[in-house]
Amino acid sequence: MATLVLTTIGGLFGPVGAAIGAIAGQAIDRDVLFKPPGRQGPRLTELAVQVSSYGTPIQKVFGTMRVAGCVIWSTDLIESRDTQSTGKGQPTLTSYSYAASFAVALSGRPVSGVGRIWADGKLLRGAAGDFKVSCVFRLHQGGEDQAADPLIASAEGAGLAPAHRGLAYAVFETLQLADYGNRIPSLTFEVIGDAGPVAAGAIADELSGGAIDGADAALPLPGFAAYGDSVRAVAETLGQAAGAWFVPVGGGLAMRATAAAEREIADDGVAEGADHGARGRRSAAAIETVPHALSLSYYDPARDYQTGVQRARRPGAGTRETRIEMPAVLGADAAKAMAEGALARAEAARERRTVTLGWDALGVSPGACVTIAGVRGTWRVSGWSLEKMVLSLECVRLPVSSPALPASPGRVVSAPDRLAGATILHAFEIPPLGDETLAAPRLTVAAAGTAPGWRRAALLYSVDDGERWVAAGATAAPAVIGTIVSLPIATGAALIDRRSVVEVELAHAGMALSGADGRALDMGANVALLGEELIQFGAATQVAARRWRLSTLWRGRRGTEGAIGTQAVGDRFVLLSADASVAIDLPLSALGRAVRVIASGIGDTGGPVSVTAGMTGLSVLPPAPVGLRAVELGGGDVFLRWTRRSRAGWRWIDGVDAPLAEEREAYRLTIESGGVARIVETSAPEWTVTAAERGTGLRVTVRQTGAAGESPAAEINIGHWEG
Known part of the structure; x- marks a missing residue:
């Protein structure tokens, strides 16, 4: 007697591996294809958690798949220290930052590339290949000729670093960890194993080393990760995806997924009698044995490979529900069709028939698709036995194909992918925007990027024309930055300027401005640097994606009235705020010098950005006298x-004299008449010029003497005395 039983791989009714049969199936399972049963195949959750355990199996990636990988090498945390002074007489502030270098195994077969990378669920690398955090990244594609990574080789020693040939892995060098709690984040990678979708049968063929012929199982899978220590388990999963079954062919197996009938058979009745019962035996399981609903979970590329779920229901009695976890990348429509197909196969498989034929029908092989004379539908030969020259075929009904139904992937919750762009850097000296007085000159740095994804840049500055550079940490939050498109009129600073309208173009469309009422302006809202003039604006109207029109202007704020009318088209516009600027306190020796500032961000592929700011003393000198x-x-x-x-005391809220804010009250007058100038000093805001000093005409300039130097001048011309 010979017996062979085959079932659909990944079917809904019990384990599948043992059903490969009593003759050829068992031999293939033991000697040709499969190792002894081990763990089951991949599950969705196993591909979402990064591990670092020794002996962890590494998935083989086909198509494009999001995988977590396994950390296979790392350094200790790399600590950097930055010490800065917080002001005269104040303690220094020391901050620490950390980075790490490590390698992550991605695929046990070669890959063609890596797309996006997520760190703790947020994008670390965008679709354009841009990194959101500073690091050096290298991908080793898994070729059999790849060399050891140079960083690993330098750390472990020549000849001691493995090349990991045949293993695709990624190396991160000095990944900055501040955004991840100073630890290596949980990383997932969009790994591109093949250029496009790969047929389920082709995957089985490669994994089995050619022992499975999968040419008929042509279902395209956009992505699949073969994971686990049993090829059998992975083959079950692939068969479940393609709705395929195994057929013994020679010394191996073939996957069959085509339900077209190969021939028609008829019960010859040769077994009718004492031992074999009636002709064409039929059995049908109760409908309640079939799930009433089936849900299929999968990786949805429209949802950044987050898990999606599609459901299929059948009419009729029953309440049982079941779930299939399909660790493959599928579109919503394909996943819906897969769920519907699995449920339809389960429902059709309720009906079975036993057909007896003569020995001359031996050409009907196990796994063949047939029609049975007088019986509707197509049937798959699932059992085959030959005894006493009588061939008995166990047949299972195949479902009727139905049109594919559209499906929705559900709400898409994607991590934002914004390009950083190049750094735009501005460095300038302005008076403090609060009521504090400074003992040392202060340089203010504001920066942003040409695209919304810019976050920060590292800063260096030099007060000696580049001979020595000082690290200044990093820039602050992105500032609202732009350029002047149209100019305001030149007017005074004593009254609100309601005639001027100035237009500015911001660096990118993600930036925005807003208006403020008089009370908010009085409290310090909407302070901006327009060229060299500090202004405040009450109204901001958007006139294009990046262009804004500003009006109701307060001009020449904080003693910058001397810059009114000096602007040109293309000059800078910077909206000032404490959280979007960095203050660098410099030594008094920096006064009168030019300070060079360099910024380097992750989007600055052309190299660091450099600007120069002149330190005129605007931050520490008293403003010019008025009136x-x-x-x-x-x-x-x-x-x-x-x-x-x-x-100090710019708001003048008490109606009396503003605080002196200097060590003493002192003024220096330059009195010039007839080409002769003399200098006098006084401690009061007044002076008398005699008629003799007056001569034929007089020019007087007045400067207040401050702790760090003299203010800009107030000037008056007095004519000839006619008396």
Whole structure:
């Protein structure tokens, strides 16, 4: 007697591996194709968690798949220290940052590339290949001739670093860890194993070393990760995906997925009698044995490879539900069709028939698809036995194909993928925007990128024309930065400028401005640097994607009225805020010098960005006196009076004199007449010029003396005395 039983791989009714048969099947399972049964095949959750355990199986990636990988090498954390002064008389502040270098195994077969990379669920590398965090990245594609990674070789020693040939892996060098709690984050990779979808049968063929002929199982899988220590388990999963079954062919197996009938058979009745019963025996399981609903989970590329679920239901009695976990990349429509197909196969398989034929029908092989005379539908030969020259065929009904139904992947929750772009850097000296007074000159740095994904850049500065460079940490949050498109009129700083309209073009469309009422402006809202002039604006109207029109202007703020009217088209516009700028306190010796600043961000592929700022003392010097006026005293004498201003108390909320904010009140006057100048000093905001000093005409400049130097000048011209 000879017996051979075959079932659909990955069917819904019990284990499949043992059903490969009593003769050829067992021999193939033991000696040709499969190792002894081990763990089951891949599950969806196993591909989502990064591990670092020794002996962990590495998946083989086909098509494009998101996988976690396994950390196979790493260094200790690399610590960097930055010490900065917080001001005169204040303690220094030391901050620490950490980085790590490590390697992650991705695929046990060669790959063609890596697309996006996620770290703790957020994009570390975007679709354009741009990294969101500073690092050096190398991919070893898994070729049999690949060399050891140079970083690993330098750390482990020449000849001690494996090349990992046949294993695709990625190396991160000095990945900055500040965004990940100073630890190596959980990484997942969009691994491109093959250029396009791969047929389920082709995957089985490669994994089995050619022992499985999968030419008939042509279902394309956009991505699949063969994972586990048993080829059998993976073959079951592939058969389940393709709705295929195994057929013995020579010394191996072939996957069959085509349900077209190869021939028609008829029960010859040769077995009718005492031992074999009636002709054409039929059995049908109760409908309740078939799940009423089936859900299939899968990796959905439309959802960044997050798990998607599609459901199929059948009409009729029953309440049982079942679930298939398919660790493959599928579109929603394909997953819906797969779920519908699995449920249809389960329902059709309720009906079975036993057909008896003469020995001359031996050509009907196990796994063949046939029609039975007088019986509707197509049947698959699932059991084959020959005894006493009587051939008995066990047949299982195959489902009728149905049209594919559209499906929705559900709500897409994708990690934002924004390009960083190149760094835009501005460095300038301005008065403090609060009420504090500085003892040392301060350089303010604001930066952003040409695209919304820019986050920060490393900073260096030099006060000696590049002879020495000082690390200044990193830039602050991205500032709102742009350029001037149309100019305001030149006007005074004493009144609100309601006539001027200035247009600015921001660096990218992700930036925005907003208006502010008078109270908010009085509290310091909407302070911006327009060229060299500090302004505030009450109204901001968007006129294009990047262009904004500003009006209701407060001009020449914080003593910058001298810059009114000096702007040109293309000059900078910077919206100032404490969280979007970095303050660098410099030594007093920096006054009068040019400070060079260099910034380097992850999007600066052309090299670091450099700017130069002149330190004129605007941050530490008192503002110029105002209200300089001359009163004739008679006889040619002139009384000069002016009003001092202070580096503190700009809001003047109490109606009395602003605080001095200097060590003493002192002024220096330059009195020039007839080409001769003399200098006098006074501690009061007044001075008398005699008729003799006045001569034929007089020019007087007044500067307030501060702790760090003199203010800009207030100036007055007095004519010839006619008396």
